[in-house]
Amino acid sequence: MTTVPKIELRDVHKGFGSKKVLDGIDLSVNAGESVVVIGGSGTGKSVMLKSILGLLRPERGSILVDGEEVVGIRGNARERVLRKFGMLFQGSALFDSLKVWENVAFGLINGQGMPRPKAKEVALTKLAEVGLGADVGELNPAELSGGMQKRVALARAIAAEPEIIFFDEPTTGLDPIMGDVINELIVSSVKKLGVTTLSITHDMASARKIADRIAMIFEGKIIWQGPASAIENSGNAYVDQFIHGRAEGPIRMQVRRP
């Protein structure tokens, strides 16, 4: 019996103007699996996540969620699909007109129609899970440090207990200890709740910890993927250069020297 992947991208193309960003991405994520995508800055990792969510529309290719085509769906069908997802944005994207707890409870109150007092309780529990107290809940997002904002965004992404969670650089901007707490949190939510996750990170320690499978994106394509344990012996020069952070190698950074 073949199982339908939770998410499947087939030959996805997306560009901006004349610039090609995604150039035929093929990737699938199985239910309950945690896949980490690595790749250089500006290679289109965030664009890939936004394409799956329908925030950007690919020019070509097909994206399936639970076997259902999601490219170009609208209205109620789209809302129903989006209910399966939680997303941690790279820049946190907290609503600055709302308090921290209202941010975390937003999906519960406005998406699911949960009464405010109940939603607040849930929000405070989620905030505690990311190491933030109830006093922080009453602040405005602008009053928090960048790392705290990231944690609030994380709490918001998991608050509604979605089936699929996207983490766009969850540990960037956190100190190493808090970074590890967040890694643990991601691992435990996958294990406990059976959530499917697709994460992006530059942080190899984090990638090793949370990934079942790692995929590397380069020039708009997935050039390597395999089990997390195989990353050290990938036999791929691009992957080797990336995970060891060497300036020398097949990946040439676009730095112009005079």
Add this chain to the structure above:
Amino acid sequence: MTNPVALIGRIFLDFLAAAGRLSIFAYNGIRYAFVPPYYPRAIGRQMLTIGYFSLPVVGLTALFTGMVLALQIYIGSSRFNAESAVASIVVIGITRELGPVLAGLIVAGRVSAAMAAEIGTMRVTEQIDALITLSTNPFKYLMAPRLIAGVTMLPLLVAVADVIGVFGGYLVGTRTLGFNPAAYLQNTFDYLHTEDVVSGLVKAAVFGFIIALMGAYQGYFSKGGAQGVGRAATNAVVTASILILTTDYFITKLFFAR
């Protein structure tokens, strides 16, 4: 370098594209104002910003406009011994024209710029994307409350402005120009028709719609960081003001023809 005919064609096509985009945007804004879920908190907040917080500046404008109108009309009408017309011309001028137009322009400056900046910032910081992933339709959550508040609050503001403007005329008429207070009031109401007030309030509702629409529209489609947000705010004020002045003519003509 460029062919002037091609340039004109391109400008015309851009204009049509923008007009089409605006129409679809307006249509969605109106449509979603009538479908649940409703966001009473968001509506209340917008009503407060647009209506209540605009009261001082609109009231002050109306007061001085009424006062100066009385002076000017007195000067003009005294040239053919028609000073007794001051009261009725002031009230007609204020209710039909100056009340709604000045209130509209002032609120456009105050509110549509702020609205465009707020929504524009939400756009560039991905808060609108976050809204969508939390199963909340930005048209319902952001646009509809603003449009509802604009359409309901502007007529209220203008009603207040009408009273204050007439009172300004009365002050100058009785204190400076030596009219008998009772006679001035008598003149004010004798020649005032229901239609004068109603046409002014209809204008106000339309202007309220324009103000909210342009603020939301310019913000929603802003791009390019802080600079883009600044441009959106300026464009919102300029386009709202121009639309107010042009639709004013057409609404007047509509009432005039009857």
